[in-house]
Amino acid sequence: MTLSYHLQVVNLLAALLLLISFAMLSQRRIVGLITLFAWQGAALATSTAIVAWSTGQHHLYWSAALTLALKVIAMPWFFFRLVRKLDVEREVETMINIPTTMLIGIALVIFSFNLALPISQMSGTVTRSTLGIAMACVLLAFLMMITRRKAITQVLGFLSMENGLFFAATSASYGMPLVVEMGVALDVLVGVFVLGIFFFQIRETFDSLDLKHMEKLKER
């Protein structure tokens, strides 16, 4: 079966999303990470818009616009500023070395494809095959949060996970109901705002954004 042109684009974008996820996993520099995050948002917004256009789901335009505004413009800008203002070191230390992380990532992708296969087969949407990719994106972002040592990178991982989720929503079921999407977006916005406050507090208290300072609360 041949897919229509725009669906091929969506699949391409999905692949791009996955690729960006991998790139983020292997990226060592914070600024690079933010850029990649912005690109991921852009890919997500584009794919949402294309799905909206091709299926006539008009509320998805809203969703795409929100993504564009928040994840491509506002947040990267905010993070760039933050990085500059807080003067965070550029290099990102990782818990495990990058090749190993990549290997685990590949295993995760296979796992999620495998998991999503029976589900996507019964999906009625045209974009069903991308559900596995969405799940992989979520898990890869999770992996990134685990392997990074800086507070900012962890948050970037978190937001990237959110991207994966949005993509899942779009691909599996043409997006969530609008109210929900608005709510989620609001939460993300507030969350980032709170985080911003947090970064300053952490910085003020620990003189660094390195998470190794925050390992005091434990069982002795």
Next chain:
Amino acid sequence: MLDLIPLQWAWGIVLYWLLLAGASLLAQRNAALITAIVFPLGALGALAIAGVGALGLAGPSAHFILPIGLPDLPFHLRLDALSGFFLVLLGGAAFGVTVYAMGYFKSMAAEQLSLLALWYHLFLAGMAMVLLADDAYAFMVAWEVMALSSYFLVTTDHKIPEIRRAGFLYLLIAHVGAVSLLLCFGVLQGGHGAYTFDYMRSAELTPFWASAAYLLALFGFGAKAGLVPMHVWLPEAHPAAPSPVSALMSGVMLKTAIYGLLRVTFDLLNVQLAWWGTLALTLGLLTALYGVIFAAVQSDMKRLLAWSSIENIGIVLAGFGLSLIFYADGKGALAALTMTALLYHAINHAFFKGLLFIGTGSVLHSTGVRHMGALGGLIRYMPWTAWLTLVGALAIAGLPPLNGFVSEWLLLQAFLLSPGLSHHYLNMVIPVAAAAIALASALAAYVMVKFFGVVFLGQPRAANLEHAHEAGWPERLGMIWMALACVLLGLFPVQVIVWLEPVVRLLTSQTMTNAGNWLMLAPISAERASYAPLIFFAVIAAITLLVFFGVKRVYHGRVRRADPWDCGFPEQDARMQDSAEGFGQPIRQIFESFMRVEREMPDPFDRAPQYRGDSRDKIWLLIYQPIADLTAWLSAQAGRLQHGRIHWYLIYSFATLIFLLVFTR
């Protein structure tokens, strides 16, 4: 409707006690109000509940449902012969103790006293409710209220760290026991909230589940009763409590465990297996011997009594086991005999142990000393206390014609009548068990001679003892009541047994036949065995008097006073008498391998050297310490989960997710 009256009264008395508990909290400023009004009123309640119990014993069983409890499980109350009997035990012993408490607590600070009176009456109410409860929930609530209030009573003197420790250990073991009982009721219940005892009676359990329920009950009730090896709390908690409380705990509270065990095993479970009995018998004998050996080496008088309680509980449990063996073997008459013996011993123990504890209370009150090494010669300063305590000591030592002898006699008879059981190994084991009982009761005499002799006889071992004052009248009245009960229970066993009949019939569906007459106790037939304490007593009294007056008449009654014989060493003083450690030394030497002796050696240059040797049991080291170590180890392992690194926390989350995804595929 008429049948309900005693039960309603019993519930009324429980409420009345609760009311008194509340009232004592209000009387926080006025100590006299509490000792002069609240305690006497509480004592009246005890007397009333004993009366109600006696009515319940004689009358048919009655049910009653209260409008409180869980929605589908309101409190069910029931008064039948078994609970009636234990109510009599509770009321009888509590009356004496509470009368005693009127005087004993007089010098306590008002604030503390009001709390004490609160918990005291709550404790009484809790025990009564345990006996009245007819569903699992009410039973457990009452059970734990009893534990909790007694915990607060034990820790009355919470400034002393040892007492806090004792209270903690007590409540912990009580709680573990209670959870085990919960599980037992979980087995017994029929599912979907059928928690009433009536339902449990009619339920059919497979032998496996019945055994599980029995074992859980044995563990749970055993923890409360002080069955070895769950006894560790008892020698700590009983001495820590104020004496009237120790008396109640030892005399009555331990019996509620026996009550529960009887209720579950004979009443609620409808299968009884012989090996259950063997197990209980073995544990009971072990407990009895263990308890009495440790009682013999104690140097704290209340701790000594606590260990002796363990012994007595062991004897009761051995009786329980034997009864179960007989019952499971279809020997109803023998089961009835044994049941009678164990119930008899239970009520005896309530009175003599209560008496001994309040006796030590008077000693403690007037001397402030619990350590026997600093006591002595008190019979001269407190004759009432001494003589009344002597009654208790003789009774607990199982000497005729007092009550302790009757129950042990009945139990030994039961052992002697055992041949002919269908299990041959049992025929062999039981005589050995009888030997163990005999050994325990002989050692009990040793313990009591030590207890009474060291505390009340001889020369005062400390100078301040000469200022020891006699107990006041309420105390004396309390002790007289308990001593009188010991004597009467000893002299009129036939009447007591008739009175026990409904209980025995309820449990074993047979009664113990008394082949003797009103004077003579003859369990199976007069040919086999008989005992007539009244005659016995009359003859001894007659001969004693006859000889006394005869000697006086024929010869003379002249007396000269002189110094005691000093064996040519004129510097005899009170320190040369046996200390408590010294008196127990032979037993310690024989059984030292079971003990962990903590010695306090005197300095060689000490002019007045004091040796202290505390013999603790090794069970703590053998069983509890490893459990504590294991717990600590596991907790250290669990602590490693929480090591503070957020990455690892994320990994847990991630791994859980992956695991579940794989697992649910």
Next chain:
Amino acid sequence: MEIYWVLGIPLFGGLFLALSGNRSNAPEINALFSFLTLVAAAVLTVRIVAEGPMMAGDSWFFIDSFNVFLVALTAFVAFTTSLFSRPYMRIEKEHGRLNDKRLRLYHSSYQIFIGAMLLALTTNNMGILWVSMEAATLATVLLVSLYRTPASLEAAWKYFILCGVGIAQALFGTILLYFAAEKVLGAGGNALLWTHLNAVKDQLEPTVLQLAFVFLLVGYGTKVGLAPLHNWLPDAHAEGPTPVSAVLSGLLLNVALYAVMRSKVLVDGALGNNMAGGLMMGFGLLSVVVAAFLIKRQTDVKRMFAYSSIEHMGLVTFAFGMGGPVASFAGLLHMTMHSLTKSAIFFAVGHATQSAGTQLMDGIRGLIRTNPTIGWGLMLGTLAILGMPPFGVFASEFLIITTAMHEHPWATPFLLTALGVAFASIFGKVQPMVFGETELPRLPHQPALTPVFMHLGLVLMLGLFIPPYLADWYRQAAALLGG
């Protein structure tokens, strides 16, 4: 109509307190708003009791016997906590640990947090449920770090990240749920309405729902504090201000568990087997055991009670996992009792730590001498939470344990061990805090102990007598949960 008041008052209160500047009477206003919320919740409750389940706001809200009791509980505990926080925060200010600015943040966040929880409870939309759960988290993150100490920042960070990640999984679960529902109900807002889903739950695709439940359980389970997802919980409870610990422990965990239960009902209907129940039992049991052993090694009093919350939520989860009318009933009862008791304990602990100047248990001694009411409050509260009758926690533990013994005997050794260890650990540590000699000073302000004894009194009453309407209500809720 009442529903709007219930939701509107706290949200308005939050905005008002945030915008109206640093007021010295903010604690009173906070208490007033909480009280108004409570009144509204009470009116709503009465109406539900009288008229049965209802929908409101074009099916956006749905109130049945399950959530209305949680609404009432939440409003009640929120109110008593606001009463408690009044003198507590005053003393904190006096000790110089907080200033007016932070108190302003505290009061407004408090109201928003309550509002978010109430929204989570009343909404009919599984998506909004997620949104408001996340909002509740965000509102409390800054509360946890209110003291701005390194430890509180660390705790707040962990709370934020772990719960954020957790709840992201829940969002994925929600998406999958929508994905499955859409095919039956069609796209659009209705496909996420719980009432609609519940009506068609047996037509939902089992494989999808199975997958969705895993994500939902991991997601909301993180917020419930189920082991091994619990790691944020002790930190957040120990480092935040005590009123926050009280509401986190007493309310937020319940709300999260509520979300899990709502999902479970749907999954059970779709799957027709007890997969969800089995998972919950496993998680519950693991939490109970892990928490019990962790309690043993605590030195910080708030941390210890935080672990105790994990233990109790584990027990509730286990009970719900077992299912059946008795166990579900017991689970609901235990939720209530735990909320009331644990918050009461935190109130007492809060004052105790203030009086001792430390949260370390070694530093708190002999409360009964200096502050008898705090001492007795702590002692009785501890005994209540440890399952001593006649307190109500015992009633639910009684039902849970006996049912477990009857239905799943294999689980009882674990329960027995855990309860024993927890009892030994907690009681062994609380006893010397309450009893014994001390040199601790008295508190500068009269402590707020009405809430403590109000809660304990309720717990005591419910242990002995559950009013018939309340019982009916529990029964209906239990039936709803698949009893």
Next chain:
Amino acid sequence: MTTGILLQILQTLLAILLAPLLMGWVNQCRAWLQGRSAPPIGQPYRTIKKLFHKDAVLAHDASQLFRFAPYLIFACMVLAAGIVPTIANDLPFSPAADVIALVGIFALARVFQALAAMDIGTSFGTLGARREMLVSFLAEPALLMVFFTASLISHSTELPVIVQTLAHKQFVIYPSLAFAAVAFWMVSTAENARIPIDNPTTHLELTMIHEAMILEYSARHLALIEWAVALKLFTYSALGIALFVPWGIAPAGDLSALPLAVLALLVKMMLGGAGLSLLEAISAKLRLFRAPEFLGTAFLLAVLGMLTHFLLEI
């Protein structure tokens, strides 16, 4: 019934009167065996008589218990003597107390003895009391086990019934009784303060058991105690006879057998006394801490006897 009561009183009086004689006889035999010249056989009577005439000397601190104890001890021993069939098996009083109660009576007397010993508060008094209780805690159960063996055979704990079964029913050899007999001998040496457990003639306070307890007694009190000791020995001998060589005791209601029974009793007592003194002469007193071993052996033998009964005789 009347004859029964008369016989009961007669037997009891006989025991009271004959007891010092047995004591005298044992002492005499022992003196012979040790190659000494013996005191006259009536010496115990004289001692008792002399003591009764004296003024009692009491320590300053002696309490009522101290003065009361000798009477009670004496009464206990009289009661015990009344229960054991000596010449006739017709004892209307015996249903009042069976063998278990008999052990109880001995225990009662002993407890009072020990308490009285502790009353003055001298070091030897308590020493004696402690040793006495140590000895008794093993001796008493052992004695009980001996009785149990006999009562298992006869299905009764009533002494008359036991005697009836053993003496007047068909003759059967009971191996269990052999064990019991040895145990009984060991117990009775201990209970009667004889060698190898105690030495009644010792003058060394440190080795005393029984004598240490009565160091403080004098005059009539001492007389009663000495008499009680003699009665105890007599009762034990009578018990031994009743359990192991009961032949000759007149069956209930058979008055014609009485003279023979008295004769048999005298002969058996003479032989028993001689045997006791012989065993005493050839054995040495044990160290105190050997006593528990000795009595433990007795206890085990008695239990073994019971087990033998179950193995061989059922």
